[in-house]
Amino acid sequence: MSSISNTSPMPSEANASPSTPKSRRGKRAGGERFLPIRLLQTPAVALLFLWMIVPLAMTVYFSFNRYNLMSPDQTGFVGLENYQFLLEDPAFWPSIANTALLIGSVLGVSVIGGTLLAVLFDQPFRGRGIARLLVIGPFFVMPTVAALIWKNMIMHPVYGMLAFVMRHLGLEPIDWLAEYPMLSVIIIVSWQWIPFAFLILLTALQSLDGDQKEAAQLDGAGPIRVFFYIVLPHLKRAITVVIMIETIFLLSVFAEIFTTTAGGPGTETTNLTYLVYSIGLQQFDIGIASAGGIFAVVLANIVSFFLVRMLAKNLKGANEK
Amino acid sequence: MNDQKKSPLWVGLLAWTCAIILFFPIFWVAVTAFKTEHQAYMPSLIFMPTLDTFREVFERSNYLAFVKNSLIVSLGSTVLSLLIAVPAAYSMAFFPTGRTQKLLLWMLSTKMMPAVGVLVPIYLLAKNSGMLDSVSGLTLIYTLINLPIAVWMAFTYFNDVPKEILEAARIDGANAWQEMLYLLLPTAMPGLASTALLLIILSWNEAFWSLNLTSVDAAPLTVFIASYSNPEGLFWAKLSAASLLAIAPIMALGWLAQKQLVRGLTFGAVK
Numbered sequence: 079m080s081s082i083s084n085t086s087p088m089p090s091e092a093n094a095s096p097s098t099p100k101s102r103r104g105k106r107a108g109g110e111r112f113l114p115i116r117l118l119q120t121p122a123v124a125l126l127f128l129w130m131i132v133p134l135a136m137t138v139y140f141s142f143n144r145y146n147l148m149s150p151d152q153t154g155f156v157g158l159e160n161y162q163f164l165l166e167d168p169a170f171w172p173s174i175a176n177t178a179l180l181i182g183s184v185l186g187v188s189v190i191g192g193t194l195l196a197v198l199f200d201q202p203f204r205g206r207g208i209a210r211l212l213v214i215g216p217f218f219v220m221p222t223v224a225a226l227i228w229k230n231m232i233m234h235p236v237y238g239m240l241a242f243v244m245r246h247l248g249l250e251p252i253d254w255l256a257e258y259p260m261l262s263v264i265i266i267v268s269w270q271w272i273p274f275a276f277l278i279l280l281t282a283l284q285s286l287d288g289d290q291k292e293a294a295q296l297d298g299a300g301p302i303r304v305f306f307y308i309v310l311p312h313l314k315r316a317i318t319v320v321i322m323i324e325t326i327f328l329l330s331v332f333a334e335i336f337t338t339t340a341g342g343p344g345t346e347t348t349n350l351t352y353l354v355y356s357i358g359l360q361q362f363d364i365g366i367a368s369a370g371g372i373f374a375v376v377l378a379n380i381v382s383f384f385l386v387r388m389l390a391k392n393l394k395g396a397n398e399k
Numbered sequence: 400m401n402d403q404k405k406s407p408l409w410v411g412l413l414a415w416t417c418a419i420i421l422f423f424p425i426f427w428v429a430v431t432a433f434k435t436e437h438q439a440y441m442p443s444l445i446f447m448p449t450l451d452t453f454r455e456v457f458e459r460s461n462y463l464a465f466v467k468n469s470l471i472v473s474l475g476s477t478v479l480s481l482l483i484a485v486p487a488a489y490s491m492a493f494f495p496t497g498r499t500q501k502l503l504l505w506m507l508s509t510k511m512m513p514a515v516g517v518l519v520p521i522y523l524l525a526k527n528s529g530m531l532d533s534v535s536g537l538t539l540i541y542t543l544i545n546l547p548i549a550v551w552m553a554f555t556y557f558n559d560v561p562k563e564i565l566e567a568a569r570i571d572g573a574n575a576w577q578e579m580l581y582l583l584l585p586t587a588m589p590g591l592a593s594t595a596l597l598l599i600i601l602s603w604n605e606a607f608w609s610l611n612l613t614s615v616d617a618a619p620l621t622v623f624i625a626s627y628s629n630p631e632g633l634f635w636a637k638l639s640a641a642s643l644l645a646i647a648p649i650m651a652l653g654w655l656a657q658k659q660l661v662r663g664l665t666f667g668a669v670k
Contacts, residue, residue, distance in 0.1 A: 203411030
């Protein structure tokens with residue numbers, strides 16, 4: 079479903095260049111080998127189709143039915159009732175707000191931090207290769223480990239490293255996860271995604287032609303103007319890619335919340351993903367959880383619509399080269 | 400390039416400061432892993448390193464069973480995704496039709512479906528088919544969620560293979576299988592290897608489906624580490640030792656493949 083709506087803006091662009099550059103290959107594709115070679119795609123397409131359509135159709139179906147694993151005999155079509163229950167759930171709107179806050183904050187921190195770090199690491203300095211490894215390190219730490227390191231060894235109000243530093247500065251240590259739960263989650267998730275933004279943006283930056291910068295510098299442009307008029311425009315596309323890919327992953331942040339706050343205190347760190355988990359797998363209300371899942375799919379589709387469009391342009395460009 | 404130019408000293412200092420701050424939590428885990436539980440609460444770098452904690456983790460928690468699950472699930476799903484993806488990418492890259500681009504983008508769009516949108520049905524399907532908490536169930540899920548990335552990455556690497564080589568082979572009378580075995584796979588091998596690395600990293604660190612679909616028998620390391628979040632007591636040295644072993648191999652792989660990962664992570668949009 080979502081896949082079809084995603085690709086719907088595509089056909090005009092995709093068909094605009096009907097395999098003209100490939101006519102020489104097309105000769106063979108038209109021969110008797112055509113069918114078997116085409117068949118190589120079948121397993122991938124069929125599996126992804128099943129993976130997309132069957133569960134999603136089930137989610138849609140469940141979302142219109144009463145279905146609670148605790149009372150399995152009460153079933154039946156209930157129309158939009160599950161959606162209504164979901165909207166009236168006191169945790170729903172906070173969870174939407176928390177999802178937006180989490181995505182927005184982490185995007186802001188990781189894109190701005192990643193850009194600045196990338197510009198910094200584009201300069202030559204001693205030990206740059208090693209320092210770069212240190213910066214990208216956090217991206218490879220599994221989410222549950224990342225969350226527990228921060229929760230215990232960094233943010234613990236008594237023995238944590240931050241508490242230790244604050245006591246040394248003569249300040250009162252902060253119980254991060256109790257006093258600022260959402261901020262703490264944002265810090266942990268940002269720590270994991272700054273390296274991603276950094277790695278992508280540094281790669282993009284290194285493809286920037288040095289001559290252009292030098293020419294601008296010779297014309298008397300200072301580093302700030304070079305950044306805003308040459309570096310930033312060059313990074314625009316890479317930044318867009320980072321924003322969209324991060325948004326898709328950040329919509330599904332789960333393990334970090336599961337292992338640190340379990341959505342609490344109250345609903346302060348419950349995002350949409352955690353709310354659906356909690357309704358479906360903790361309260362066993364399949365119907366309402368499915369309605370929540372549909373919300374998440376719709377949100378993700380709004381983002382992926384734009385991402386797919388952009389990648390489509392890209393693909394077209396690459397094929398026309 | 401501007402590598403010959405000297406940057407001012409503060410550039411290096413600032414960059415190194417940022418790097419050290421960002422890496423500090425990992426460094427601290429590595430240090431704490433070699434402490435005793437008692438020393439773990441003291442923020443000191445001066446202590447007698449000990450391997451006792453590692454020994455305890457191995458003895459008490461059946462750690463190797465979780466390592467085994469992580470290995471089977473991530474390697475198994477990587478091999479499966481590649482087996483399905485490489486032939487598909489091959490036919491898309493070398494025998495494209497008008498539909499190929501649409502097909503590629505559709506595959507990608509399946510990756511953008513939020514996991515939580517299908518959590519409930521997948522959980523129920525797994526439960527009813529006895530695949531809940533099973534290694535094969537989790538391997539299947541990882542194969543499916545990584546399949547679009549595998550197809551895309553393999554496709555972009557095949558696209559980079561110079562077409563002239565293939566034409567020459569065809570004139571010499573090579574058939575499709577010979578072409579694939581003797582020409583394409585060797586030429587695209589570095590690319591496919593980095594595809595495999597990215598898939599291993601992604602499935603090793605996956606923590607949504609593993610937390611929701613496994614508990615004991617099939618639990619990989621992500622789930623085992625999460626069990627340390629129970630507030631029954633603080634075992635920082637054990638947590639650190641277990642975590643260090645869980646993240647070190649994958650970080651080494653990630654460091655080795657950092658340049659190639661960019662292409663996979665951005666679906667070829669940034670190379």
